Amino acid sequence: MTSTLLQTPSLSRLNSPTIHQSASGLTIIAEQIPVEAVNLSLWLGVGSALEPNAINGMAHFLEHMVFKGTARLQSGEFERLVEERGAMTNAATSQDYTHFYITAAPHDFADLAPLQIDVVLNPDIPDAAFERERSVVLEEIRRAEDNPRRRTFQRAVEVAFERSPYRRPVLGPAAVIAQLTPEQMREFHATWYRPPAMTAVAVGNLPVPDLIEIVEEGLDRAQSHQSQRLNLPLPTLELPDNAPEPAFTQVVRQEFVDESLQQARLIMAWRVPGLANLNQTYALDVLASILGYGRTARLVRDLREERGLVSAISASNMTYAQQGTFYISAQLPAENVPAVESAILTHLQTLQTDLVSDLEVSRVQTQVANRFVFGNEMPSDRASLYGYYQTLVADLTPAFHYPAHIQALTATDLQIAAQQHLSPEAYGIVVIKPGTP
Numbered sequence: 001m002t003s004t005l006l007q008t009p010s011l012s013r014l015n016s017p018t019i020h021q022s023a024s025g026l027t028i029i030a031e032q033i034p035v036e037a038v039n040l041s042l043w044l045g046v047g048s049a050l051e052p053n054a055i056n057g058m059a060h061f062l063e064h065m066v067f068k069g070t071a072r073l074q075s076g077e078f079e080r081l082v083e084e085r086g087a088m089t090n091a092a093t094s095q096d097y098t099h100f101y102i103t104a105a106p107h108d109f110a111d112l113a114p115l116q117i118d119v120v121l122n123p124d125i126p127d128a129a130f131e132r133e134r135s136v137v138l139e140e141i142r143r144a145e146d147n148p149r150r151r152t153f154q155r156a157v158e159v160a161f162e163r164s165p166y167r168r169p170v171l172g173p174a175a176v177i178a179q180l181t182p183e184q185m186r187e188f189h190a191t192w193y194r195p196p197a198m199t200a201v202a203v204g205n206l207p208v209p210d211l212i213e214i215v216e217e218g219l220d221r222a223q224s225h226q227s228q229r230l231n232l233p234l235p236t237l238e239l240p241d242n243a244p245e246p247a248f249t250q251v252v253r254q255e256f257v258d259e260s261l262q263q264a265r266l267i268m269a270w271r272v273p274g275l276a277n278l279n280q281t282y283a284l285d286v287l288a289s290i291l292g293y294g295r296t297a298r299l300v301r302d303l304r305e306e307r308g309l310v311s312a313i314s315a316s317n318m319t320y321a322q323q324g325t326f327y328i329s330a331q332l333p334a335e336n337v338p339a340v341e342s343a344i345l346t347h348l349q350t351l352q353t354d355l356v357s358d359l360e361v362s363r364v365q366t367q368v369a370n371r372f373v374f375g376n377e378m379p380s381d382r383a384s385l386y387g388y389y390q391t392l393v394a395d396l397t398p399a400f401h402y403p404a405h406i407q408a409l410t411a412t413d414l415q416i417a418a419q420q421h422l423s424p425e426a427y428g429i430v431v432i433k434p435g436t437p
Helices: 058-063 077-084 106-121 129-144 148-160 182-192 210-226 274-281 282-292 297-308 334-355 358-374 379-392 398-408 411-421
Strands: 004-005 019-023 029-030 038-044 088-093 098-104 198-204 249-257 264-272 313-319 325-330 429-436
Touching: 019 210, 029 210, 029 379, 038 210, 038 379, 058 088, 058 098, 058 129, 058 182, 077 088, 077 106, 077 379, 098 106, 106 198, 106 210, 129 148, 129 182, 148 249, 148 264, 148 325, 148 429, 198 210, 198 379, 249 358, 264 334, 274 282, 282 297, 282 313, 282 325, 282 334, 282 398, 282 411, 297 313, 297 334, 325 334, 334 411, 334 429, 358 398, 358 411, 379 398
Parallel strands: 029 198, 249 429
Antiparallel strands: 004 019, 019 029, 038 098, 038 198, 088 098, 264 325, 264 429, 313 325
């Protein structure tokens, strides 16, 4: 068992987590910060992108079932014990990871953290509870399909990715969820929910040795109650092809009619680098802010504030593990779609031919860096930051240096990134128009 204190010269007074490897292979990251709360986040590097098509949605379904009881805790008992202490617990599933967390007062952490570890490692997954929760998940899928914003996003993702599992919904299709079995879920849990494949992050106002000891003791207790199936050899799974797709070579356009909309939606997408090429993502983050973050952003100022062609417009650089997508999305009157698409392409062309002014670079760098810093002040924020990078990059260094990477970019760097990744002549576009009154 080893522990390593991670510090960086510029941020050592703000960030000083310790990385500890337990005997079981669990990576524990611990940090004491002067906030009267402690967060434990348990991260697993499995999400919808690692699911074969036949079980798409399993990771999210399992996230629900984790809270249905263990050999030590009856269904609902964990939540009751958490609520009695005024603590909070929740979970989330994405394309690349599953994340469980609990936030408690420091004096309650030693009692509650082991329970969180137990429910994650030792869910019973009983047949009757599985069937009941299947209905809950199917209803969640129906609500998502009835939500115009989520429908719009799903259509954009399916244009952005032609074959990648990133094009599939995290919730999975209803037809697949309807066919899943409890035994498939037990096998999925046994495959992915193992200490060597997990990261536990504990951040809050307790000494680091105490945080590590509480997590290790909780892990030992959970492992002493583990099912024998977790000691079986790993099953052989046929994983989906998650290799990055090449950039668009032409305009790929899809149009839809959505009777529920009052205004049209326009989404333009480019395939860009992901976390596998982390250094190429920073300039794209800044370009997204230059184009679409805040009233002074170029697209917002031009198309909404000055010309009134859109009611809303934004840009985002979405970074997944293997690949990313750069989106520009707008809400607008349907008759304005051609003019807005043309204007967006003009702005992209300008980014490729004209250097961004030093003043604009400085302003946006400050925005991006400060959003990052301000978003990582609380124990839950900091724990999520460390868990995300350790799980997806296997390195905490980017968690410390993100603001520095942003501040180091030059106008030339931004121009090169725009030229390489944001072609005005090759992209995916989805236009969704409201039905005729």
